[in-house]
Amino acid sequence: MAAGVTCSFSSAVFFLLLLNCILFVSTNVDEVIDDGDENDRALGPSGYMKREYSAIKPFVGGTSMQFWEMKGDSLLTDDYIRLTPDQQSKSGAVWNTLPVMVRDWEVHVHFKVQGQNTRFFGDGFAFWYTKDRSELGPVFGAKDYHDGLSIFFDTYANQNGEHSHEHPYISAQINNGTTHYDHDKDGTHSALAGCTAHFRGVDAETHVAIRYLGSRKRLTVQHDMDDENKWAECFDRYGVELPTGYFLGFSSQTGDLSDNHDLISVKFYELASNDAEDDPAQYLNIQPKADGAEPERDHSEDDKVYTRKDRALNWFLGIVLVLIAIALLGFFYYQKMQRDNMKRFY
Numbered sequence: 089m090a091a092g093v094t095c096s097f098s099s100a101v102f103f104l105l106l107l108n109c110i111l112f113v114s115t116n117v118d119e120v121i122d123d124g125d126e127n128d129r130a131l132g133p134s135g136y137m138k139r140e141y142s143a144i145k146p147f148v149g150g151t152s153m154q155f156w157e158m159k160g161d162s163l164l165t166d167d168y169i170r171l172t173p174d175q176q177s178k179s180g181a182v183w184n185t186l187p188v189m190v191r192d193w194e195v196h197v198h199f200k201v202q203g204q205n206t207r208f209f210g211d212g213f214a215f216w217y218t219k220d221r222s223e224l225g226p227v228f229g230a231k232d233y234h235d236g237l238s239i240f241f242d243t244y245a246n247q248n249g250e251h252s253h254e255h256p257y258i259s260a261q262i263n264n265g266t267t268h269y270d271h272d273k274d275g276t277h278s279a280l281a282g283c284t285a286h287f288r289g290v291d292a293e294t295h296v297a298i299r300y301l302g303s304r305k306r307l308t309v310q311h312d313m314d315d316e317n318k319w320a321e322c323f324d325r326y327g328v329e330l331p332t333g334y335f336l337g338f339s340s341q342t343g344d345l346s347d348n349h350d351l352i353s354v355k356f357y358e359l360a361s362n363d364a365e366d367d368p369a370q371y372l373n374i375q376p377k378a379d380g381a382e383p384e385r386d387h388s389e390d391d392k393v394y395t396r397k398d399r400a401l402n403w404f405l406g407i408v409l410v411l412i413a414i415a416l417l418g419f420f421y422y423q424k425m426q427r428d429n430m431k432r433f434y
């Protein structure tokens with residue numbers, strides 16, 4: 089009988105350990121990060137700045153900027169472009185008026201997102217490289233079903249339940265005009281890649297570098313959230329196809345929650361291309377697409393994420409199993425004692 093007791097107890101312990109392992113793996117599997125190639129991080133532009141696609145101080149004129157068009161509630165001060173003020177239900181944008189006739193480029197954006205409220209704020213802003221200079225719309229202040237590249241700087245998690253990542257979150261979408269941006273799910277289903285970056289409400293100056301090498305079909309986003317002049321990788325993807333001739337823009341929207349969304353500077357660099365002799369005009373008709381980015385994934389249910397409630401339930405079940413194991417152990421021990429006593433009598 090003692091062997092049977094040991095066996096039951098060992099099985100219960102093994103089962104509990106197995107359960108813990110399964111829970112641990114399923115809650116941490118999304119946190120695996122690819123470190124990337126260290127030698128590839130020297131992002132600094134090897135080309136030269138193109139003033140016509142850049143927005144740098146002084147912002148002459150107060151209300152207008154050469155080569156840029158202001159829309160909605162955006163406004164220009166001496167020191168920054170404010171896409172939205174820290175007020176509810178505002179939409180603003182700024183669009184460059186010249187099509188980008190550069191195949192390999194890099195944009196450095198110095199920006200600031202901050203507001204009065206330290207707990208509730210939103211919604212973030214977006215960078216665009218799109219076929220049209222969008223009218224104001226519901227996707228961070230621009231139209232849905234865009235054609236081209238978008239980079240979202242999302243400060244508010246709209247999705248019910250937890251994400252497998254924290255906000256603020258930077259993510260990219262490549263769209264040929266057919267994919268919807270699902271704001272309620274923070275675009276999770278249509279994102280090409282992304283990263284968490286704590287750019288909101290921080291004292292340090294915050295920067296992002298967006299590099300697109302058309303000649304290598306490569307899109308890289310890096311950020312400097314500590315103003316240390318060092319880029320940290322957000323993501324690096326090959327197989328990204330974008331045409332020349334699209335427009336650069338930034339937009340933002342506030343709803344019930346708000347923030348100041350400000351651009352301090354936008355610097356556009358033309359990079360030395362692998363195909364320096366190429367005429368950018370021959371790439372005007374490329375359809376935006378990205379390897380590994382499915383057109384649109386199933387929206388029927390959220391990805392399984394473990395909420396606090398799930399974890400509490402798991403703990404509860406674990407404790408119940410331990411109590412059952414102890415009760416069984418006690419029961420078998422009691423039976424053994426009974427039998428030993430019987431043997432003594434007969």
Ligand SMILES: [Ca+2]
Pocket residue numbers: 211242243244245246271274
């Ligand atoms: Ca959001």
